[in-house]
Amino acid sequence: MTMIKGIYAATLSVLDSDLGLDIEKTITHAEAIIDKGCHGVVFFGSTGQSQLISLSEKINLINNLSSSSHKENYIIGTGLNSLSDTISLMKISMSLGFSRFLIMPPAYYKYDDEDVFNFYSKIIKVIPEAKIILYNFEKLSGYKFSENLVYKLVESFPNQITMVGYMRRYAGSFLKAKELMRVSPKKTEYLRFRDIICEGPFFVSQTRPIFSPVDIPSDLIEESKEKRNRQLDSALGPETTAELRTAYQMLTGLGCHSLSAVRELFGSPISVKAAAASHQGELLIIVLEYDGFLATYELVNNQEIVQFDATIEIYQRDRRLKINYETPYVRHQSSTLELSEYAEGNAQTNIYGPDYKDPFVNEICEFYDCIASSRKPKTSLQDSLEDLELFQNIIETLKASK
Secondary structure, eight states, X not given: OOOOOSOEXXXXXXXXXXXXXXXXXXXXXXXXXXXTTOSEEEESSTTTTGGGSOHHHHHHHHHHHTTOTTGGGEEEEXXXXXXXXXXXXXXXXXXXXXXXXXXXXXXXXXOOHHHHHHHHHHHHHHSTXXXXXXXXXXXXXXXXXXXXXXXXXXXXXXXXXXOOOOGGGGOHHHHHHHHHHHHSOOOEEEEEEEEEEOOTHHHHTXXXXXXXXXXXXXXHHHHHHHHHHHHHHHHHOTTOOXXXXXXXXXXXXXXXXXXXXXXXXXXXXXXXXXXXXXXGGTEEEEEEEXXXXXXXXXXXXXXXXXXXXXXEEEEETTEEEEEEEOOTTSTTOXXXXXXXXXXXXXXXXXXXXXXXXXXXXXXXXXXHHHHHHTOOOSSOHHHHHHHHHHHHHHHHHHHHHO
16 A cells, blocks of 8 residues: 655646636646645546546646646546546556546446445556545545445555566576675676677577567557657657657666666666767667766667677676676576686686576566565566666766767
């Protein structure tokens, strides 16, 4: 259960002379409430005349809210008489970066505890990451929440367990390196890590047939592209260049795995010292500052380089650890850890592995254990927010370098 703290005002929906929703004035009024000291506002409650605003007008307002500087201070009222409309409006809001919702039970017909429980349960199962506020307004909905109903919802959905697929943090070589650094800590002097990627067909075509579906409806593909563009607009702004949009997708789709793994070992970087982009955003060089050392990260997607090179090299006093990841496009590829140590004029290198247990298998087994024991995984949604913050800082550094 997530605690939402502060004073949130139920904001008005400002109408124009034709009784349509005035988007600009509604947002201006909401922002003024926050500027005057409220922690946030709630849209489309009863004060916001939710039942009188059309679904298309609500979607239009939410689209405009996604670019507001007060975006993090908004709660969206999505409770509608239609369950499918409620879920659709929530999905659209989630795609634009909103996650907190005020939901009233359906109105007009009489509902009992079981009906209302089923209503909220269906919503939670479809959108488990949503943070839902139960809206108790008996005069309008005709239903009054009972203590038993609230307890039943909390007990049935105590914590929605969600895992982000950072499989490299579950690789045997990575876990071995982390353990060695824990039992024998040394000062890190420099860190170098990279993802030099050729797409999968070169590797996959040599090991098994490639299945390429041809029956995906074209309108579904277009809808997916539009959704991605809306998400990019929300994260970066609609005026961001094509190169930076590609760079951001490189970070979120590929770089996140290595950057997240390094964060588990060393924490988040203090700052982004420098960043450069080339090849339309598909080649990035980034310099990061950590506590007491610098790190360089190379992120390259190039079809002309028939080579998969994903490594994390940690240079410490008298020791170097090199985590080697093989291509994920071929199943059961080994991972290794090279440990080079220097003492009294002698050098010795030991190789741990190869470890043939697929990181994906380790990851799925961990996810199962988390569900079975109601335990939060280390690669949770909350954990991944630190990576999104870093990606924003990298993009800002790239903008400043132009």
